[in-house]
Amino acid sequence: RQPPVIAPSILSANFARLGAEVDAVLAAGAQWIHFDVMDNHYVPNLTIGPLVLKSLRPLTAAPIDVHLMVKPVDAMIEAFADAGADLISFHPEASEHVDRSLQLIRSRGVKAGLVLNPATPLSVLDHTLDQLDLVLVMAVNPGFGGQAFIPGALGKLTRIRALIDASGRDVRLEVDGGVKVDNIAAIAAAGADTFVAGSAIFGAGDYGAIIAAMTAQIAV
Numbered sequence: 227r228q229p230p231v232i233a234p235s236i237l238s239a240n241f242a243r244l245g246a247e248v249d250a251v252l253a254a255g256a257q258w259i260h261f262d263v264m265d266n267h268y269v270p271n272l273t274i275g276p277l278v279l280k281s282l283r284p285l286t287a288a289p290i291d292v293h294l295m296v297k298p299v300d301a302m303i304e305a306f307a308d309a310g311a312d313l314i315s316f317h318p319e320a321s322e323h324v325d326r327s328l329q330l331i332r333s334r335g336v337k338a339g340l341v342l343n344p345a346t347p348l349s350v351l352d353h354t355l356d357q358l359d360l361v362l363v364m365a366v367n368p369g370f371g372g373q374a375f376i377p378g379a380l381g382k383l384t385r386i387r388a389l390i391d392a393s394g395r396d397v398r399l400e401v402d403g404g405v406k407v408d409n410i411a412a413i414a415a416a417g418a419d420t421f422v423a424g425s426a427i428f429g430a431g432d433y434g435a436i437i438a439a440m441t442a443q444i445a446v
């Protein structure tokens with residue numbers, strides 16, 4: 227198993243000083259930056275595009291984990307690869323040709339992930355797992371920060387962890403939505419190794435203290 231990663235979602239950051247927020251969470255111990263892209267079409271909200279990634283990119287060598295909540299996906303894959311994404315994940319429902327979209331990501335030297343919504347069946351992994359660097363399990367319906375963790379995600383994580391282990395490949399299992407200090411231990415026990423947290427981290431006064439508290443819960 228790869229070492230755990232805490233990936234603050236900048237969706238809950240103060241966008242008026244985004245660069246400073248990114249610097250602050252990385253200095254506070256986060257390993258990745260989770261970058262939520264919403265298009266008011268696939269999800270009912272609108273966030274940030276590749277120009278913002280391009281501006282952030284020179285600030286850090288830390289991996290930037292782009293979560294595309296857009297439809298269609300292929301043009302945005304190209305734009306975010308050009309802007310310097312390290313990982314790009316998309317929702318299979320948003321691509322007409324999932325295999326083609328995965329190939330597009332990997333052809334650009336970017337790590338590829340598929341995102342499973344709360345009601346997405348595991349069968350989307352049947353013919354894709356061997357092309358994935360990451361599986362992202364949504365524990366909320368995508369579109370907004372600050373929603374409550376849907377408990378059914380735990381069983382889903384356990385089942386996907388078994389699939390990944392059986393594959394023998396290094397595939398990260400990431401969880402997104404409602405991750406807090408008081409549930410992260412159970413989420414880790416279910417098999418996740420990569421933890422997105424937006425409101426829990428950016429809503430805390432002390433980023434170092436909240437990231438340390440989360441890390442302590444998953445280190446056991």
Ligand code: DX5
Pocket residue numbers: 235237238260262293366367368369370371372373402403404405422423424425426
């Ligand atoms: C939701 C986004 C999440 C969101 C998580 O659609 O994909 O990354 O920012 O926020 P919290 O941690 O507040 O649930």
Ligand code: ZN
Pocket residue numbers: 235260261262293402422
């Ligand atoms: Zn996300």
